[in-house]
Amino acid sequence: MTKRILTVDDTASLKDKLSSYLVSSDFFVSGVAGGMQALDVLNTESFDVVIANNRTADFSGFDLIKYVSELERRPSVILVADEDPRLRQEIRDQAMAYSVNLLGVLSAPIDGELLLSALSEVANLGGSDGQASETGIVETEFMRGLMTDGLSPVFQPKINLKTGKMMGAEAFARWSAPGGGLLGAGAVIKVAREKGYMDVLTYRMLELALQQQGKWRREGQDVPLSINTSSENLRKPDFADVVTGLAEQFGVEPSMVRLEITESDFEVDERVPLENLSRLHARGFGLALDDFGTGFAPLLRLKAIPFDELVIDRDFLSRAAEDETAQIIFETAVELAHKLKLNCTVEGIESEAQLTMSKRMGVDTAQGYFIGKPMSSSEFLIWIEDYKDGVITIPGLT
Known part of the structure; x- marks a missing residue:
């Protein structure tokens, strides 16, 4: 062809x-x-x-x-x-x-x-047997890789814009492609959704990320982690117990873990169970509403669910840098988070101008390539030390 x-x-x-x-x-x-x-x-x-x-x-x-x-x-x-x-x-x-x-x-x-x-x-690309997605991942390879070494977490630092201190990291999925190199989180999630394995992917990422977090802790490095979950997992009656069990298994304090729930999940299923979220919150886990601004989750849901962080989508940020109306909407989202007593995080900081604007708007925490790329566990530890020692500096951030 x-x-x-x-x-x-x-x-x-x-x-x-x-x-x-x-x-x-x-x-x-x-x-x-x-x-x-x-x-x-x-x-x-x-x-x-x-x-x-x-x-x-x-x-x-x-x-x-x-x-x-x-x-x-x-x-x-x-x-x-x-x-x-x-x-x-x-x-x-x-x-x-x-x-x-x-x-x-x-x-x-x-x-x-x-x-x-x-x-x-x-x-x-795509293979000849009709079983591969546009990512080139075949279903059998995907399942085998999930249970072995195909999946690996990478970590992107999050910085407090008021103090300049590192506030932790977000864990992202990376897939070791058969031909070498890595596929990003979007490609991994795409094939998981196509094949109906989002719940398996989420559980495996939770296991790998918490395992690494526990290892860091034993080495004297406490790193709060944000980890994405999905509506498929939230509908599982035992989800809160599984997360709690993994934290206990790897010696991780619940207060060091924040689970991110994407706003669009509320469009797919408005009955995203409150029970699991409430139980997790009661046990000390943090909860964040991710990609705020991409969906239409009723604002009353923000009151009903015990979130403690609102994460503004990267597209909001890029539009706000170019359009005055978008800036007003961006600022309103930040104000909404603070009025609801939520920490406000913005993703996708890619320039000093975006970082400066986010600080001016009152954003609490930021992440993005301008601050630090997603890194392997060893690269991330080196980044932490270099940032503490001033070897790495972020323009516009005191």
């Missing part, structure tokens, strides 16, 4: 070179001159791969990755960038954070063999 490629370049050179490299292959190449044109085309047409210069006059590769992550059918991405290793790593990190399949970061002029090598992965 012919694969469709969209090139994004200020000049026609990228499209022309690509067409010459792929003349005898099963790829059809289209081209646009800039980022905004690319968004218009991707909104109306489906492509298998987008190949773009990392920076055009009106767009950057980071912008492209973020936009691709919001598409219903996500194309894979290849970016052409300079050879700055830090920039290349930041591109890879952002792609992973947004669960975008980054096939490669190539240097200009493009090497034809490297390009064909990167594109070879596209031809094999």
Whole structure:
């Protein structure tokens, strides 16, 4: 089957070179001159791969990755960038954070063999037996990986914007892809929902995250953790007892654990059981309403459920940085959290301007790539020490 490629370049050179490299292959190449044109085309047409210069006059590769992550059918991405290793790593990190399949970061002029090598992965996505999702994870591999070493947690630091102190971390799922590398949380959750294993995924992530938290504690490092859960688990009568049992098994204090419940879960099932949430809260576990602003959970539910944190969705933040009306809505959400006596957290801080605005609006806690990327347990401990010692500094944060 012919694969469709969209090139994004200020000049026609990228499209022309690509067409010459792929003349005898099963790829059809289209081209646009800039980022905004690319968004218009991707909104109306489906492509298998987008190949773009990392920076055009009106767009950057980071912008492209973020936009691709919001598409219903996500194309894979290849970016052409300079050879700055830090920039290349930041591109890879952002792609992973947004669960975008980054096939490669190539240097200009493009090497034809490297390009064909990167594109070879596209031809094999999805498998031939109809059992793989768009992520390329086959159901049998997924279940086997859940019970062995396919799944691993990574940890993103959360910072108090008033004091500058680290307040803990959020645990995210990462999947070790069969061909090497890691798939991000979005890809893992997608296949779990497709195959009906969200409850299994959540239980396994809770087990792995609490196990690591207990290990840190025995090593003298107490790290509060936020861990995502789902409506599927909340409907299980024994969910509160399972979470409590895991905390006891790994020697973790309930007060060091905050469970995040996504607002959209209330749309799926308005009967999200209060009993489990109330029992968990009574036992000392924290509860956070995640992705606030993406759904339509009645505000009265905020009063009925014992939340102690409200997490504002990253899209609220990005819109507020560009639009005065969105700023007003963002500020109102922060005020709502404080009037309900909830800690207000914002996700997705990606620039000093966003951090400064969040501080000005009164946000209590923040996380995002500008502060720290999701890291393995060993990387995270190094980050903690470097941050304490001032080796790592965050511009705009005193």
